[in-house]
Amino acid sequence: MKKSYKIDVDCANCANKMEQAAKDTAGVKDAVVNFMTLKMNVEFEEGQDAKAVMQEVRRNCKKVEDDCEIFL
């Protein structure tokens, strides 16, 4: 399952960090952050609850970049 989320982040390097953090989150198969369009495309692993996983993704992203937001 794939979903797209709107994000807010100020610097491109931070966007890359968010991408890595999202990828490393359990339940996420792959994630791509597009800094230019401020979107995060997340592919979830089979049978995962997107909402729960995204909460975790958001927490992990906040850890690497305090100043970011994912609109869930």
Place this chain on the structure above:
Amino acid sequence: MNKKQKKMLIRIVISAALMVGFHFLPFAGPLRFASYLIPYLVIGYDILLKAFKGIRNRQPFDESLLMSVATIGAMAIAVYEDGDYTEAIAVMLFYQIGEWFQSYAVGKSRRNISELMDIRPDYANIEKDGRLEQVDPDEVEIGSVIIVRPGEKVPIDGVITEGRSSLNTSALTGESLPRDAEEGDEIISGCINMTGVLKVKTTKEFGESTVSKILDLVENASSRKSKSEAFITKFARIYTPAVVYSAIALAILPPLVRMLGLGISAEWGTWIYRALTFLVISCPCALVISIPLSFFAGIGGASNAGVLVKGSNYLETLSQTRYVVFDKTGTLTQGVFEVNAVHHNEMEEEKLLEYAALAESASSHPISRSLQKAYGRETDRSRVTDIQEISGNGVTARVDGVEVAAGNSKLMERLGIDWIDCHHAGTIIHMAVNGEYAGHIVISDVEKPHAKEAVQSLKAAGVVKTAMLTGDSRKAAEHVAADLGLDEFHAELLPADKVSKVEELIAKKGDRGKLAFVGDGINDAPVLSRADIGIAMGAMGSDAAIEAADVVLMDDDPLKISKAIRISRKCLRIVYENIWFAIGIKLICLVLGAVGIANMWLAIFADVGVMIIAVLNAIRALFVKRL
């Protein structure tokens, strides 16, 4: 400017003013330190805070931490020497100016590009109780009748049921010439209605309409990252830690060596200062921001020219294209039959065409239609009698009482008339009038007006080899290939043969250079996906083409292929310029910093200045009009 940017601008101005102002005050010692602390905190408090949070979250190589360490270190040296505080403040100040500029420039180009692609319709008009009502296009069901007034965008794909008008398709195709549309014509969302009121019966939902598909495609294009972007991400991951470790080494090793090895004074202050300049240079911002920005601008510029590129990776591949393989019918030729020549005619050409058109007037075959078209006038059926169609051969009829036979060589043989063979490619209509041979008419598929130019401009753009694949006869293919100046052609291919032919060509060309296949997307989807890069043309409204190809040309002008290649080349050139420029300047400054030639000011330039220049350079990728 948004709120965040305004606030930052105010902080920058206040801090800069205070810094300059304190320069003229005769303070000394702790009082001087305290007064300079004010502008430092004004400009840097959020960075310090962020750095602190970074440590708490165990993210040591956060750029705010680097900036904090560098500026606190510079402050400490200044306190120790009761010297120059401005340096530390300036580093923070310029760092913030750089961040501000970056956010402003990126926001601006985001807006620019979405303006270029400003085809999203905001509403659809529906007639209710004799009055027009504006509704969300999403809510319009298939089969509803919508009304499009002059000046409005067509919101949903459909068929015109009433009215006629000219449509401006430039936002979709980059073509500035308006297109005429009238009752019964299909109409595509995203066009702008220019002259008359149109009633349109929708055939698709908004989400499935051309305009939604295109917007979706362009918006997601920059998510498919190119090799250069992947390289930069990797580079950034290595670069920052590497510079930080060398900064630590630079701060500790040389003084120790001097003290213990050489027995001279350690000069900790000098070496720590040099290490701090390292930290300032350590941010890879210039690269990390400018590369995706270049691709984003390139894709935006291309879509404005009517070339949709589905991803940064495809833009990269497109720029390496050295081999272009075309499909013939519908790509290089119009797929419409036309009378090309009349040979060996005894009577006037027009007279012969008139006889042919009249004799064939009962038929609706494409050949007959092209004859009618060449004749150019209304055919008066009452002039024709005794029409006899001989299947597989042709027609005999009486026109104005004169016996006319029009058909292939078999018909001529059947009638016992000597005929002259034609060396031209195409369908040959032999004509006999009153039982005597009267010449033949050549009907063939016509080349697109820009086809020849397109092939030439591809050559000029550095394409090594052009080839054509077709299911058509060898003779017809040979003719087109020779006429357009193509290097190679393969005729009489079945659709499956085209795939294996493309595979063969890919194998033959080796690793250098990419192979592009250009087709109309209707029955060559497998070939489009097999080639290194598939280009579909004339895609307005064709879902299959948008689906199968990597690059979609919105109109069917083959000249756009070379334009697309030039756009991608420009974009990639900018990307490489930025990579070399940013890495080069940073490395030079690192070396100069290590030997003590570069001070903090040069380090700021290496960080902020390079980033600003790289961003400005990246935005150039947007301008593709004159390519």
